[in-house]
Amino acid sequence: MLKVIAEDFIKIEAIEIVLPLYRELVEATKKEPLCISYNLYVDEKDPGHFVFVEQWPDHAALDVHCASEHFQRLVPMINAYKKAEPKFLLMADAFDEKQK
Amino acid sequence: MLKVIAEDFIKIEAIEIVLPLYRELVEATKKEPLCISYNLYVDEKDPGHFVFVEQWPDHAALDVHCASEHFQRLVPMINAYKKAEPKFLLMADAFDEKQK
Numbered sequence: 001m002l003k004v005i006a007e008d009f010i011k012i013e014a015i016e017i018v019l020p021l022y023r024e025l026v027e028a029t030k031k032e033p034l035c036i037s038y039n040l041y042v043d044e045k046d047p048g049h050f051v052f053v054e055q056w057p058d059h060a061a062l063d064v065h066c067a068s069e070h071f072q073r074l075v076p077m078i079n080a081y082k083k084a085e086p087k088f089l090l091m092a093d094a095f096d097e098k099q100k
Numbered sequence: 101m102l103k104v105i106a107e108d109f110i111k112i113e114a115i116e117i118v119l120p121l122y123r124e125l126v127e128a129t130k131k132e133p134l135c136i137s138y139n140l141y142v143d144e145k146d147p148g149h150f151v152f153v154e155q156w157p158d159h160a161a162l163d164v165h166c167a168s169e170h171f172q173r174l175v176p177m178i179n180a181y182k183k184a185e186p187k188f189l190l191m192a193d194a195f196d197e198k199q200k
Contacts, residue, residue, distance in 0.1 A: 003141045003153065005105060023195060041103045041191035051191055053103065053153060091141035091151055095123060 001036075002062060004054035007087040012048050014081035021078050022050065028070035034061035048083065059090075101136075102162060104154035107187040112148050114181035121178050122150065128170035134161035148183065159190075 010018050022040055029038045036055035043049035056062045065071055079086070110118050122140055129138045136155035143149035156162045165171055179186070 003139075003151075005151070005153075019194070026195070039103075040194040042194045044190045044192060050194060051103075051105070051189065053105075089151065090144045092144060094119070094140040094142045094150060095126070 001093055002056045002058055003091040003093070004052065004056065004062065005087075005089040005091070006052040006054065008050040008052075008078065008082065009046075009084035009086070010048040010050060010078070010081050011083045015047055018050075018078050018081055021074050025070055025074045025078070028068070028074075029065060032065060032068065034064060062090075101193055102156045102158055103191040103193070104152070104156065104162065105187075105189040105191070106152040106154065108150040108152075108178065108182065109146075109184035109186070110148040110150060110178070110181050111183045115147055118150075118178050118181055121174050125170060125174045125178070128168070128174075129165060132165055132168065134164060162190075 026038060026040050029035055034057060036057065038052065038054045041051045041053065043051065054062075056065070126138060126140050129135055134157060136157065138152065138154050141151045141153065143151065154162075156165070
């Protein structure tokens with residue numbers, strides 16, 4: 001199991017532009033057969049700080065996602081409005097057993 | 101809905117000490133009636149970088165968690181082995197509709 005946190009930092013004046021792009025990205029990604037979960041959140045303290053919390057079966061599934069048409073098309077459109085570089089955190093379960 | 105990412109940075113030599121403390125904290129927290137989800141992950145690049153991904157119905161529920169006996173007892177025991185200050189990120193859904 002692979003857990004991913006991906007953080008975007010978007011210019012405040014571009015939030016309304018990127019929201020429909022994010023919406024399309026999330027909707028298309030949720031339809032990927034290998035996607036376990038893929039949700040987008042926004043920092044309570046910064047409306048331009050968007051945070052994906054993702055779950056994939058393995059790294060290969062994440063690679064398929066990153067190579068998808070929707071990812072390759074939409075992510076550069078979103079990144080055009082970034083105010084800082086995105087951050088990525090790839091994680092494993094801290095314990096072995098299945099979690100709630 | 102409140103999504104929380106809480107990051108701990110633990111000294112490498114203390115990982116085996118904190119793991120049972122984390123296990124007790126996760127097991128006790130999952131039993132809290134207001135807990136929607138509470139899982140602990142570890143950074144693939146840093147075995148001392150532990151990341152909680154949490155979901156609560158609202159801020160009041162998080163306050164109840166932080167005031168719980170298990171939190172008040174175990175978190176200071178874990179923090180005794182920190183190598184850097186913990187980080188917290190409180191987030192809302194980026195969209196209004198229910199997510200997968």
